[in-house]
Amino acid sequence: MKAIGKAEFSNFVDELIADDPREVIGVQAKSNKFAFDPLKSAEDLRLDYDVTILPPKKYFMPQRETLVKYNTNEGEMTAVNEVIPRIIFGIHPYDLIAIQQMDKVFEETHSDENYLAKRRESVLVGVNMKNASEWSFAHTMGTATTDSGYDLMLTDIGDKYAVEIGSVKGSELLEEAKSQLDDVGMEEIEKVREFKEELPDKFRDDPEFDPFELPRLLSEYYGKDGFWEENAEDCLSCGTCNLVCPTCYCFDVKDVNDITLTEGERLRTWDGCMLEAFAQVAGDENFREEKAARYRHRYMRKGRYMYNKFGDIACVGCGRCSEQCVPDIADPVDVFNQMKEGTNGI
Amino acid sequence: MKPESVKPKVAFFDFAGCEGDQLQVANMEEKILDLIEVVDVVNFREIMTERSEDYDIAFVEGSIATDHDAERLQGIRENASWVVALGSCAAIGGINSIRNSQPYDLVQDRVYGDDADKIEAWDVAKPIDAIVDVDGYVYGCPINQDEFVHVVESLLQGKDPNIPTYPVCVECKMNENVCVFARNPEKNAANIKAAVDNGSPAESGPFCLGPVTRAGCDSQCVNEGTTCWGCRGLVPNPNENAHQEVLEKYGLSVDEVINKFNLYFGWQQEELKNEQ
Amino acid sequence: MESNDSLFLPEQARIIGERELTSNTKLFDLNFENGKELNHEPGQFVELSIAGIGEAPISVTSSPTRGTPSFELCVRAVGNVTNALHRMNVGETVGIRGPFGTGFPAEELKGHDLLFIAGGLGIAPLRSLINYVLDNRDDYNEINILYGCKKPCEQMFEDEVSNWARRQDIYHEATVDYCPDEVCWEGNVGVITELIPGVDIDLDETYAVVCGPPVMYKFVLQELEKKELPHDQIYLSLERRMKCGIGECGHCQINGAEEELYACQDGPVFNYERIKGFEEAI
C-alpha cells in the first residue's frame, strides 16, 4: 500500500488528462446525480459520490457498438472493433465485482474480442465507498469491498488517499506519480481498516436474506401462484432495471444502412429482458408475453442463472434498479425479503 | 437486394399539420442528394412545382378533418403502392387531437366566434389510418431523420422497418439522463409524504410520458433538459394505469394527468377504449 | 476460434442451388467461398446473414453424410432475412456463422428404434438426422417417420418422402390437417397426433425425436405420455429468438424450476426429461 496527498493526486490526474494518450474518465456530478464521463479537469472528479446513473459497463460494452461494416455492392463484410484505451477513475467495489462477472461471461462463453479488447485497454482505478446510495445493499451482497478486479484502489483517509496496487497495469500507471507517493505506516493502514469497518453503517439495514440462499429461494418461488403477477402488476416494461444494472449484458443486433443502400453497419445495442418483444419470434409467438413472466425471468437471471453457470450471484447490490424504477417495484431487497419471509413462515 | 434500375417514384402530401416533417426531409441537406440517387421525387409541393399522379410511395403528413381532405387522401391511396404516415399528425392524430376531447361547438366558437358557420371541418381530427390503409409509419413531432431514412431504406429493400415497440425510457437510460422523476428529490418526497398524510399531494409534480411513449427519438426532449411529451404516441401495450398512478403519486391531479395524456394520445386512447 | 477473430463476422457462402419446396419455402444449397466444410452435426444450426437486413438462425437440413462440402438450408419466408433470402438467386452470396448448438445425439441413438415426428417446417432439422440415420442404416434398429402438414401442397421433399414410403426398412406415415376436395392425396387426413396411437412402440428401445411448431409439442407429448414412453427417450428441437447464436445475447434463455437453459447452446435439441418442468419451454 502507498499513499498520496490529495493535492498531489489532483496534479497526477491533471497530468494524465494533459499528457496521457488515453482517455481519462472519472465520476462527475450530473445535475443532482453522478455519471462516469471524460474528465476535463481533476477538479470535476467526485470520489465522494454515492452511485452513478449508469455503471461503467458502458465503456466495455457500449450502448451502441459497431460489430461489422459492410458494403452491399461489393458484398464485403469487415469486422470492427473500436477500442479507445481509457483510464477510469472512481469505480466502487460493487461495480468492480460486476465487471469481473462480465469478464467471465465474455471470456468463458467464447472470447468476445469486442468486449475483451476494451477491457484489456482500460485501467480501472477503484475507490472505496465514502458515501452510499440510500438504496444500496452492497454490504448484504458482500460487495462493499473487494480484493480484486482493480488495477489501483483508493481509500480516502483524510488529507490523503491510500493506494492499493492490484496489477502490473496499476503499478505502471503509478510510475508517473512515483515521486509524490508516500510509504504508508501503521497509522494509514489503521485508517483504511477503520474506513472499511465503518462501511456497513452506510447501507440500508432492511435486507433479511443471505445472498447464497437466493438460488434455492428462487427455485421455490419459481412456480409460486400469484407471486410474480402481484409484484409485476405496475411494471411499465421499460427495461430501466436492466439497462442500469452493472451485471446485465443482454443485447440486440441490428443492421443500419445509409440511404444509398450501399454502406451499412451491424450494431450491437443494449437490450432488456423486461421489454415486451425480448422473447418474441416470427409469427407473433412470444415466449414471455406476460410482464410477470419477464419480471420473474429477470430475478432468475440475477439470483440463479449466473450462479449456476459461474457461481456468482448476479446482483451486486448497487441499488440502481431500486432507485431508478419509476413505479418503484424493481427493488431486489423487497422481492428477496418477500421470498425469505414467506419461506420462513412455511 | 439492390435498388432496381427504375427508381421508385416518391411523392409527399400534406394535410392538417405544420409541415415540420417535410421540413425535416428538406433539412437532410446533402443527404437529399443521396436520396434522389435512389428514388425519384415526383411530388413535393413544399419545394417543387412539378407534380405527377404517378408514384409508388406516398408520404402523407397531417391529420384529416374535412370531407375534402378525406377524398383527396383516398385518391392518393388509389395511386400509391405504399402509403406512409409521416409524423404524428398523420400517424396518431398528433397535437391536432387535443381538440377531440373538447366539445366541438365550443372549439368552433373559441376560434371563429360568429363566423363559425363558415368553417367546415369534422368535430375530430383523425390520423390517416382512420380513413385509408397505411403501410408504414414514421412517428414523431417532428419525425427523426434517421428513422425516416431507415423507413425509406426498408421500403426500398422490401423489409419491415424496425420501429421500437418499447418506451422512451430505454433510450433515455442509454443516454444516461437524470430521470425527470429524480430531478427534485426533496420536492418529490414532500409531495409523496403529503399524499400519504392528507390524501393529496402538496404541489403539482414532475411529469414525463416516456414510460408509455414509443421510443425512436433517442429521448431527445429529455436530453435537451425537458421531458417526454408523448409525441410518438403510445407503445403497443402501455401500462397506462400504472403510469397514471405514478404521476398522481408525484403530485399531478387527475385532471392534469388527463391533460398530459391528451397532448398526443387523444386519438389512440379513444381507440384503446373501443378495443376493450 | 482465434482470439483475434470477431465472433460476429460471417463467412461468405455462395448459393449454388435453389429449389422451391412449397409456396413459401425454399431449399438452398450453399458452399463456403473459401472451400471449407461446415462440419455440422444433425440438429445444429447456422446464423444466416444478409448484409443490410440482418441475421436469422436456420437449421442445417442436409445430413453431414451427403453432398459435402456444400450444405442445405430449408427456409420459410416469414420475415426480413428469410424474405430477402428468397429473393436471392443462385450465384449470390450470403454470410454464415456456425454451426452452433447441440444437435441430436446420433451416437446415443445407435442401436435403438427411432420414432421421428415432424410437423410442417419441423422436417427441416429432422431431415438432417433422418438422412444421417439412413446413410448409417445398419447402426439403427426400426425407423418410424411420421410427418404432418397443414395441407398436401405444404409437404416438402416429396422425392425423399416417397422414397421413405417405398423402402421396406422404414415405417412411414404422412398426414395433412385437411385436404381440399380437388386435390388428390393418398395419405391420412387429420392432425399428426392421430398417427401416434397406430405406431408400435417398444418402450425399452424407442427414442422419439420431435420437431414442429410450438403448438404441436403439447399434443404430441400427451400422446407419447399415453404410450408411456419414458421421458428421457424423447428429444425435441425448440425455436427461440436469437441474436448471437453463441450464448451471449440472452434472448433464447428458457427458465425452469431448477435451472435455466440456453436454446442456442444447451439446445436447440433437448431431452424431454431435462426440460419437462420448464413452464417456459413448451
Next chain:
Amino acid sequence: MSNNVNIDVEYLTRVEGHGNIKVNAANGKIEQCEWQVIETPRFFESMVVDHSFKELHHITSRICGICSIGHTLASLRATEDALDIDISRQDELLRKLVLHAENMQSHVLHVGYLALPDLMGTGSVLPLASSHPEELKTVIRLHRLSNEMSELIGGRTTHPQRLIPGGFSKIPTEEELVDLREKLKNSTNDLTACADLLAETADGFPNFERETEFISLTSDDGYALYDGIIASTDTGTYPVEDYLGVTNEYVVEQSTAKFARNNRQSYMVGALARLNNNYDQLAPMAKGVAERFGLKPVNHNPFMNNVAQLVEVVHNVRDSIKIIDTLLDEGLEPQDDYYEPEIDVKPGRGVGAVEVPRGILFHDYTYDENGICTAGNCVIPTNQNHANIQKDMEKMVPNVINMKPEDEIKLDLEMLVRAYDPCISCSAHHLDVEFVDD
C-alpha cells in the same frame, strides 16, 4: 394577347400550406381574381385552453414547423408577460441568437430552394443538383449552418426543446459558442456567393410596384426581431398590447384564414417591411448587399422581399457573431443541465410579439390563478399578408392581361405569392376571441 384567361392554380407549390390562385377573364375583362386560402382549420386557440402555461409554447410551436422557433418565442413572451416572469440578459441574448438561426434557415430555404428555381427556370431545386452543383452546395452549406445553430441553442431545429418559460432548460457551452462563431465567420464567402447568384438572376423579378403600408416591430436597441414596439410606415408606432387595433382581422368568403388591414385596405409584413422600417439598423455588411440590389427604404416592389430576405441573412450572421462576442466577453453563467426556473403562478393576460421570417407574429394568452390558459389568440404574419397579396394581384392582372400569354401571367402570379413566402398552414386559424376579463 390573352383575352380569355382562366388560371386555376390549386395547391400552389413551394409555399407552406394550401392556397389557390383563381383568375378568370373574358374578353379582357376580369371576372374573378382571387387569392384563396383553403387550409383545414386546426383550432389552436381552442387547443390551448385548459392547458398549463408550461405546455402552451409546446402546443403553439406546432402551428408551424418552419417558424416553430418564432412561435415558441412569441408564446413564451406572452406567457412571461402574463405571469410577470423576467428572464436574464444571457437568456435574452441566447434567444436572439436562436431567432437569428431560424430566420436565416427559413430565408435560405426560401431564397435558395424555393425562389431561385423560378429565377433559373426550373420547377424545383432538385435539378440544380446536376445543373448547378456548386451553387446548390453553397446554399446547402448555409442552410446547414443555420440548422446547426438552432440545434445548438434550441436543442432541435424544429419544435425546439430548450426554450421554456423563464429561460432555457439547457444552454450551450462556451466552447460550442466559440466553435459556432468560427463557422459563422467562415460563411462570408458563401454569403457573397449567394448574393452573386441572386444578382445574376434578379432581373427575372417582374418590375412591379404598388404603394402599400409596411408593419413590423421597431426598437431603439437595434434591428428589431426579438422585441420592440409596432411600427407602421403610414401611421407611426403602437405598443404591442394594442396589436388588435393594428391587425383588425376580418373574414372573407374565399378563405379559411382571416385577412387584415390597418390604415389602408391591406398592409405587408415580413423582411421587406422590416427593412423599410429599420433599414438604418442593419449590420454594415447587410446594408452593402441591399445597396448592391438598389434596395432602399421605402421600397414598394413585393418581389424585392426575396432580396430583403437575403439582406437579412447577412444581418443574421453578422449580428449573431456580435451576440456571441458579448456572451463570451461577459462570460457564460453556467446553469444546470435540467434547469427549470421557479415560477410564481398568478392570473393575468399577456401579449408576445416577435418578428418571425414571414413578419410580425402575436401571441396573446389569458391565464387563471393556477396558470391554466382560459383564452388564446395568435395573429400570424401570413394572415396579415393575405389582403396585400389579393390587392397586388388585383393591380397586377389588369396590367398584364392583354400583354402576356396565360402561362406567363400564371408564373408571375405564382412568383408574386411566393415572394411573400406565405406560410399558409399556420395562418389558417384564428379570428376573434372573447377575452375573459382579468
